Amino acid sequence: MGSRIITSWLFLFWMGLVLQARAQPVQQVVDVASRPGITQRMLVLTPPSPKGAVILLAGGHGGLQVQTDGSMLWGKGNFLVRTRNLFARQGLTVAVLDAPSDRRGPPFLSNFRQTPEHVADIKAAIGWLRAQANVPVWLVGTSRGTQSAAHVAIELVGPSGPDGLMLTSTILSENLGRPVPGMALDKLHIPVLVVHHEQDGCSLCRFNDVPLLMDKLVNTPRKQLLSFKGGVNEGDPCEAASYHGFNGLERDVVSQTAAWVLAK
Numbered sequence: 556m557g558s559r560i561i562t563s564w565l566f567l568f569w570m571g572l573v574l575q576a577r578a579q580p581v582q583q584v585v586d587v588a589s590r591p592g593i594t595q596r597m598l599v600l601t602p603p604s605p606k607g608a609v610i611l612l613a614g615g616h617g618g619l620q621v622q623t624d625g626s627m628l629w630g631k632g633n634f635l636v637r638t639r640n641l642f643a644r645q646g647l648t649v650a651v652l653d654a655p656s657d658r659r660g661p662p663f664l665s666n667f668r669q670t671p672e673h674v675a676d677i678k679a680a681i682g683w684l685r686a687q688a689n690v691p692v693w694l695v696g697t698s699r700g701t702q703s704a705a706h707v708a709i710e711l712v713g714p715s716g717p718d719g720l721m722l723t724s725t726i727l728s729e730n731l732g733r734p735v736p737g738m739a740l741d742k743l744h745i746p747v748l749v750v751h752h753e754q755d756g757c758s759l760c761r762f763n764d765v766p767l768l769m770d771k772l773v774n775t776p777r778k779q780l781l782s783f784k785g786g787v788n789e790g791d792p793c794e795a796a797s798y799h800g801f802n803g804l805e806r807d808v809v810s811q812t813a814a815w816v817l818a819k
Contacts, residue, residue: 580643582625589655589679590672596621596653597680600643607691607817608648608684610677610717611635614698614724614795618663621653634723634800635697638809645813648688650680668703669733677707678715691718693816698760698799701725705735709742716745721812723750724757724799727764734759740771747778748815750808754784756792757799781811 580600589595613633620628654663694717696704701722708720772778786803789796
C-alpha cells in the first residue's frame with residue numbers, strides 16, 4: 556500500500572511539473588523586416604492561448620541591445636522590461652521593443668521617437684503580432700516610451716495601427732522636444748489608459764500635470780486614469796527605482812492595467 560501511495564504522489568508531482576511547464580510563456584528573439592534593409596528586434600513572450608498582445612516601449616534612450624539569447628545589455632530594470640513576465644502571466648503576448656538595426660548604438664532612440672522611420676518599425680511589429688494570433692494589440696509606453704507610443708498611435712490609423720494605447724509615467728512637459736499633451740491627441744479613436752504615480756518626482760512627469768493629458772483625449776471611446784501611491788522610492792526621481800517606475804507596486808499595477816486592457 557505504501558509503495559502505491561508513493562507512486563501516485565510521484566505521478567501527481569510529475570504531472571504538476573508538466574502542467575507548470577506548459578503554462579510558462581515561450582520566449583524568443585524576433586527580427587522583423589520594417590524598412591528596406593532594416594530590421595526591428597523584439598523579445599517576445601507568448602503565453603498559452605493569448606487573449607491579447609502588448610508592445611512594451613521602454614524609456615530613456617530605448618537601446619536595450621537585446622542579444623540572441625534574450626539577455627540585454629541595458630534597461631533590465633526599466634518598469635516595463637522588468638514586468639514583462641507579469642504581463643505574460645495575465646494572458647498577454649508581450650513584445651519588448653529594442654532599437655532597430657540602424658540604431659543599435661548611441662544615441663539609440665533619442666531624437667528618433669517621433670519620426671516616420673520609428674512609425675514604420677512599430678507598424679511592422681504590430682503586423683507581426685497580428686499574424687501570430689487574432690488578438691488586439693496595444694502599445695504600452697513608459698516615460699520616454701510614452702512619446703513613442705502616443706506618436707505612433709496618432710500616425711497609424713485603422714488596421715495597421717494599435718487597438719489601444721497605455722501611457723505609464725507619461726512625459727507631460729518637455730524643454731527639448733514635444734511632450735505627449737502637445738501631440739494631436741484628438742486624433743486618437745482607440746481606448747487610452749493613463750497610469751501615473753501620484754508621488755512621481757520626475758520634473759517632466761508631475762502628477763499635477765496629468766489633467767493636461769486627460770483633457771486632450773476627447774475622441775477616445777474609452778479612457779481612464781489609474782493612479783497609484785506608495786511603494787519604494789530610491790535614487791534618481793526620473794529612474795525606474797523611484798516612484799516614477801512604480802517600484803514595489805509592480806504586481807498591482809500590472810494586474811489592474813492588464814484587466815483594463817482585456818476588458819470587453
